[in-house]
Amino acid sequence: MLRFRTEFAPEHDAEFFAAIPAKAAVFLLRGQAGTEPYVSKTANLRRRLIRLLGAEGESTRRLHLRDRVRTLEYSPTGSDFESQLGLYKVLREAFPKNYVDRMRLRFAPLVHLHLENRYPRASVTVKLGRNLAEYYGPFPSRVAAEKFANDALDFFKMRRCIDELNPDPKFPGCVYSEMKMCLAPCFQGCTDHEYAAEVMRVQEFFDTAGQSLRRELEHAREKASEDLDFETAAALHARIEKLKPVLAQLPEIATRLDRMKGLMIQPSSDVDSVMLFLIEAGRISEPIPFLVNQPADAGKMHSMEARLQEALAVPTFGKSTVLETMEQLAILKRWFYRTSKTGEVFFADQNGDLPWRRIVRGLSRVFRGEKAAPDLSESAKDYWIFRHKEAGLEN
Secondary structure: OOOEEEEOOHHHHHHHHHHOOOOOEEEEEEOOOOOOOEEEEEOOHHHHHHHHHOOOOOOOOOOOOOOOOOEEEEEEOOOHHHHHHHHHHHHHHHOOOOHHHHHOOOOOOEEEEOOOOOOOOEEEEOOOOOOHHHEEEOOOOHHHHHHHHHHHHOOOOOOOOOOOOOOOOOOOOOHHHHOOOOOOHHHOOOOHHHHHHHHHHHHHHHHOOOHHHHHHHHHHHHHHHHOOOHHHHHHHHHHHHHHHHHHHOOOOOOEEHHHOEEEEEEEOOOOOEEEEEEEEOOEEOOOEEEEOOOOOOOOOOOOHHHHHHHHOOOOOOOOOOHHHHHHHHHHHHHHHOOOOOOOEEEEOOOOOOOOHHHHHHHHHHHHHOOOOOOOOOHHHHHHHHHHHHHOOOOO
């Protein structure tokens, strides 16, 4: 798993330290058989090892492993994300019982559409089932996921209760049914067919990041205008304006999990390369080194886009359990929602096509160490226009 391995002998520590790169890395220190290994990541491997394995000072309270370590294994990394992913894999192998606690992983909040229920409903969870098509996210926090789900469901009449329903006309219903915000299947306020149709609208809303409802309302508004029903058109326009800030809550990464597809670009420990990571259904591929500048003796020159597609054509995903998907999604979520991060990620559109032109420009920025360009989605742009108008800052 780790690329390099070397033996450590205290009497030859000078030669040992000189051979270690002063680069970021994930590393593992082993002692005698049966002893617990030491696993960590660092921004400077040589400096960290000198502190752990160097000659002990007269008075120091630092961890000192000079007399216990016999072997070093390490892999240089080019970014914090690569270090986090590498550390996760090493810890998972070295400490199979408590690696999640050692990584301090917090599973990603998701919106779960319970389609297996006779009367489907939505909830927020951090646990995945086997059918990834029922999950949407990841969101930055449970609060954010619950707010988006509640605000979105205000546009529909799907039930909010969590009970197992046994429809009974004598049941009094709840506040949502009284406010006409639920079709009330609990007391047979609708037929099963009507409720299923409403659930399909909700599912389509989540599948299209809200664009299905936006198109539906815009079409109805245009039809009302053509029929000179201006009162209805104005009400529909108000609903569209109310929808915009709801859609702006949805981050680019939050999508139907089985359709999640993306490409992350990170700096590499090799100066002429970047590191690529494919993202698919919440899983993260093995690192894919990509040489940015094609050698002059490489034969026929190819475009950057063609070279990228060729580099990504080799399958890099193995079989993974639901738990592994949850763990890798947590690592991805941790990186994506950081206020300051290195690297860029690009997600596929609803047809599953990656934005290759944007990827090429992003690759160039990462290679040169430049910051990512702001790229607001249409819903986010609408939301900020809405907020500026609301504050009287439209000019």
